Amino acid sequence: MSLKNNxxxxxxxxxxxxxxxxxxxxxxxxxxPNETTHSGSHIRAVDDLKRTMNTVxxxxxxxxxxxxxxxxxxxxxxxxxxxxxxxxxxxxxxxxTWDNFIMGAWTVLPLVIVSYGVxxxxxxxxxxxxxHEVEEGYLVTGMLVPLIVPVDTPLWMLAVAVAFGVxxxxxxxxxxxxxxxxxxxxxxxxxxxxxxxWMSGDKVWVHQAVDLAGGPDAISGETxxxxxxxxxxxxxxxxxxxxxxxxxxxxxGETSTLLILLGGLFLLFTKVAxxxxxxxxxxxxxxxxxxxxxxxSAGWITETSTFYGLMSFEYWKHLLVGGLAFxxxxxxTDPVTGAQTNRGKWIYGFFIGLISVLIRVFNPAYPEGxxxxxxxxxxxxxxxxHYVVKGNINRRLKxxxxxxxxxxxxxxxxxKLKAETV
Amino acid sequence: MSKDIRxxxxxNINLIGEAEKSISKAxxxxxxxxxxxxxxxxxxxxxVKQGAEVKAGEPLFYNKDVEDMLFVSPVxxxxxxxERGARRRIxxxxxxxxxxxxxxxxxxxxxxxxxxxxxxxxxxSGCWPFIKQRPYDIIANPEVAPKAIFVSAYVTSPxxxxxxxxxxxxxxxxxxxxxxxxxxxxxxxxxxxxKGENSIFSGxxxxxxxxxxxxxxxxxxxxxxxxxxxxNKGEVAWTITPQDLVVIGELMLTGKxxxxxxxxxxxxxxxxxxxYTTKIGSEVSTFLYASGVNSKNFRxxxxxxxxxxxxxxDGHLGFYNNTVSVIPEGxxxxxxxxxxxxxxKISSTRSLTFSWLQPKKKYDLDTNTNGEYRNFVLxxxxxxxxxxxxxxxxxxxxxxxxxxxEMEQLGLYEVAPEDFALTEFICVxxxxxxxxxxEGLDLLYKEIG
Numbered sequence: 001m002s003l004k005n006n007x008x009x010x011x012x013x014x015x016x017x018x019x020x021x022x023x024x025x026x027x028x029x030x031x032x033p034n035e036t037t038h039s040g041s042h043i044r045a046v047d048d049l050k051r052t053m054n055t056v057x058x059x060x061x062x063x064x065x066x067x068x069x070x071x072x073x074x075x076x077x078x079x080x081x082x083x084x085x086x087x088x089x090x091x092x093x094x095x096x097t098w099d100n101f102i103m104g105a106w107t108v109l110p111l112v113i114v115s116y117g118v119x120x121x122x123x124x125x126x127x128x129x130x131x132h133e134v135e136e137g138y139l140v141t142g143m144l145v146p147l148i149v150p151v152d153t154p155l156w157m158l159a160v161a162v163a164f165g166v167x168x169x170x171x172x173x174x175x176x177x178x179x180x181x182x183x184x185x186x187x188x189x190x191x192x193x194x195x196x197x198w199m200s201g202d203k204v205w206v207h208q209a210v211d212l213a214g215g216p217d218a219i220s221g222e223t224x225x226x227x228x229x230x231x232x233x234x235x236x237x238x239x240x241x242x243x244x245x246x247x248x249x250x251x252x253g254e255t256s257t258l259l260i261l262l263g264g265l266f267l268l269f270t271k272v273a274x275x276x277x278x279x280x281x282x283x284x285x286x287x288x289x290x291x292x293x294x295x296x297s298a299g300w301i302t303e304t305s306t307f308y309g310l311m312s313f314e315y316w317k318h319l320l321v322g323g324l325a326f327x328x329x330x331x332x333t334d335p336v337t338g339a340q341t342n343r344g345k346w347i348y349g350f351f352i353g354l355i356s357v358l359i360r361v362f363n364p365a366y367p368e369g370x371x372x373x374x375x376x377x378x379x380x381x382x383x384x385x386h387y388v389v390k391g392n393i394n395r396r397l398k399x400x401x402x403x404x405x406x407x408x409x410x411x412x413x414x415x416k417l418k419a420e421t422v
Numbered sequence: 423m424s425k426d427i428r429x430x431x432x433x434n435i436n437l438i439g440e441a442e443k444s445i446s447k448a449x450x451x452x453x454x455x456x457x458x459x460x461x462x463x464x465x466x467x468x469x470v471k472q473g474a475e476v477k478a479g480e481p482l483f484y485n486k487d488v489e490d491m492l493f494v495s496p497v498x499x500x501x502x503x504x505e506r507g508a509r510r511r512i513x514x515x516x517x518x519x520x521x522x523x524x525x526x527x528x529x530x531x532x533x534x535x536x537x538x539x540x541x542x543x544x545x546x547s548g549c550w551p552f553i554k555q556r557p558y559d560i561i562a563n564p565e566v567a568p569k570a571i572f573v574s575a576y577v578t579s580p581x582x583x584x585x586x587x588x589x590x591x592x593x594x595x596x597x598x599x600x601x602x603x604x605x606x607x608x609x610x611x612x613x614x615x616x617k618g619e620n621s622i623f624s625g626x627x628x629x630x631x632x633x634x635x636x637x638x639x640x641x642x643x644x645x646x647x648x649x650x651x652x653x654n655k656g657e658v659a660w661t662i663t664p665q666d667l668v669v670i671g672e673l674m675l676t677g678k679x680x681x682x683x684x685x686x687x688x689x690x691x692x693x694x695x696x697x698y699t700t701k702i703g704s705e706v707s708t709f710l711y712a713s714g715v716n717s718k719n720f721r722x723x724x725x726x727x728x729x730x731x732x733x734x735x736d737g738h739l740g741f742y743n744n745t746v747s748v749i750p751e752g753x754x755x756x757x758x759x760x761x762x763x764x765x766x767k768i769s770s771t772r773s774l775t776f777s778w779l780q781p782k783k784k785y786d787l788d789t790n791t792n793g794e795y796r797n798f799v800l801x802x803x804x805x806x807x808x809x810x811x812x813x814x815x816x817x818x819x820x821x822x823x824x825x826x827x828e829m830e831q832l833g834l835y836e837v838a839p840e841d842f843a844l845t846e847f848i849c850v851x852x853x854x855x856x857x858x859x860x861e862g863l864d865l866l867y868k869e870i871g
Binding site: 004007008029030033034035039040041042043044045046047049050052054135136137174175176177178270271272274335336338341342389392393396400 | 435580652654655656657721723727728729730732747749751752753754755756757758759760761764767768769770771772773774775777787788789790791792793794795796797798799800801802803805811812813815816831832833839842843846847848849850851852854855856857
């Protein structure tokens with residue numbers, strides 16, 4: 001009770017001051033504000049942006065926890081493999097162990113802290129500078145970023161990328177709701193294009209693989225897609241179950257298709273994410289995968305081709321490896337940068353799936369295309385919406401034209417109307 | 423002949439405090455007031471001075487743009503106050519009622535009266551402002567004949583007065599009003615009633631009857647226009663509410679302006695919500711305290727909770743409404759209100775909100791915004807509760823950036839602010855939709871007229 005009153009007095013004291021947004025941001029985390037309606041509807045539904053963003057974060061937490069364990073597991077598995085011991089992944093046997101957790105937490109949590117720390121600091125700075133409230137968008141972005149980067153990303157790189165992504169990807173457009181590109185993917189793309197030698201290759205996906213490279217204890221950190229791209233399919237020892245449960249190397253949060261699927265179902269159940277985008281994106285990726293499979297089985301692509309490994313990969317397995325599932329569930333469904341009309345969402349999602357697999361297969365430098373596909377479709381989303389809305393506009397114009405033919409009111413008013421609009 | 427209209431999209435907001443079906447006569451008010459802000463877009467020119475004695479039905483001011491359009495006093499008495507705001511704009515007029523009421527009588531119309539006669543009577547008697555027009559959602563321009571006139575007698579707004587009950591026995595007046603309106607349009611008079619409801623309108627003559635079913639906003643006249651005969655650019659349609667038909671009908675039969683009406687006093691802050699007979703402009707306290715309130719911190723709303731105008735207990739009954747809602751003010755903080763599970767508020771999602779479990783449950787909602795103003799972020803939600811063939815988010819954005827071409831193309835002509843009440847209710851970004859649409863309409867009116 002007294003905490004509430006004290007905070008209320010502090011809020012009144014800071015009202016109109018420069019630091020008010022910063023104080024309010026913290027205050028509203030503890031207490032939802034005492035604001036009442038001033039115009040229009042006198043009552044409002046309970047949902048606000050904080051609750052919505054919180055729902056997305058809840059859907060991400062299991063993925064993060066799994067990512068922490070997997071970071072540790074992949075490290076120890078690679079060390080074992082370097083010593084000639086092949087591990088069989090088992091959830092309670094060698095996955096959910098303290099060693100894995102401590103090793104994983106030690107590598108993953110710093111990523112989370114840097115992502116939130118740098119991003120939120122910039123959000124607060126802009127809120128105070130521009131005098132608006134601190135927006136919630138970064139709560140989700142800050143959680144997504146550590147999940148879509150390789151586990152051994154140097155923290156300074158991450159900090160630079162986050163700063164770039166938040167300022168150029170979002171704040172210059174006017175903050176949450178105004179941005180054209182998904183901020184988390186802008187950060188990912190910045191990392192990829194600014195530090196390509198670090199961000200691609202077969203070493204960054206497993207903790208310490210880079211440090212130990214070349215030495216006597218060198219360990220491998222190749223992803224499934226990496227194996228396929230290099231045509232080393234036979235060397236890969238991961239089963240379909242491994243891929244589905246997520247016991248494979250990859251970006252921190254992208255490996256467990258099962259948990260992503262559950263998170264996606266949770267988002268659909270809460271109605272926070274668009275089922276249209278998810279369904280059409282899955283359909284798009286399956287169709288593209290099928291096209292490649294057909295091309296291989298028809299004999300157009302032979303084993304000598306560079307693309308043989310990825311093109312012959314069964315179409316449905318594309319959803320199990322790499323960041324495709326994660327991208328479809330958590331990134332493509334971003335309402336701000338996606339298509340905003342229901343019909344547009346079908347088209348938008350479908351092309352994300354299609355182009356993801358397309359880039360994944362044909363990208364010679366780096367066998368993954370989800371983030372590029374989503375960024376590309378982010379750019380096209382307004383165009384898609386434009387044509388969908390145009391349909392409505394044309395329907396209205398046509399209706400007006402037809403109405404004028406019928407002289408409902410005499411005295412040539414119909415003709416007059418026609419003259420006006422022509 | 424009747425036609426069925428089925429609305430699928432929408433949301434019924436079930437609230438505590440529905441009016442019990444019994445009518446009391448409200449205490450006679452001492453002071454009556456006319457709130458000029460209700461007559462949107464009218465520039466008033468006073469006809470009488472402060473301190474003047476007026477009779478019931480005597481004109482107080484006229485519309486500067488249409489000089490025949492008079493606004494009259496609901497009672498006889500003394501004009502005691504002309505409240506002015508910034509730039510001397512007149513905000514409200516207050517009349518101290520006399521003990522003996524006298525009213526001005528006009529010659530009633532007969533079945534042979536012409537459209538011009540009827541129009542002239544409506545204008546000089548002060549009943550014209552009951553007729554509103556689309557586009558722009560303003561008082562109808564008497565110089566333009568509408569392509570059709572729409573009346574919605576299907577009530578879906580939260581806690582709004584039950585028309586079957588509140589219009590009982592007014593058959594004669596309503597038929598007279600409908601006959602008169604029929605002469606004012608070359609088109610039809612469309613009346614919508616609830617499907618399966620025993621409506622007073624089902625026996626009326628000279629109308630096109632539509633049976634509507636579905637959740638709110640199926641009862642809004644804008645939704646029905648969109649389904650029956652959408653407004654195109656350059657066309658005008660008139661709308662009028664059933665309770666105002668009663669006043670017009672009585673004028674047609676007797677020649678007198680009688681502002682008496684049955685209103686519903688509703689809301690969770692009212693101890694005994696019920697119906698009252700009172701007059702337009704009466705002080706709210708004349709019936710509010712007869713029913714009693716159960717807290718000190720409440721908000722009185724002229725109209726329903728989605729579209730009404732905030733007033734005070736010493737405020738006055740509005741010109742158009744037949745409902746007065748009283749709900750708790752929500753000016754308090756809530757600990758972890760943004761992330762804890764919520765069972766006692768309505769939500770359009772299922773993000774730890776559980777109103778989807780009990781769609782029929784009645785809620786006690788207060789005026790808290792449940793969050794802060796943000797940019798538009800989420801998409802696809804408005805469409806779920808917006809049955810018009812219009813893109814709501816895109817239209818709102820067009821209004822915000824004042825893109826007149828796009829506002830026209832996306833169908834701003836067809837809507838009124840009230841059509842956006844439900845999207846405003848569920849808006850996660852807490853944007854003021856009705857205000858945005860109102861400002862858009864005003865801009866369009868100013869630029870195109």
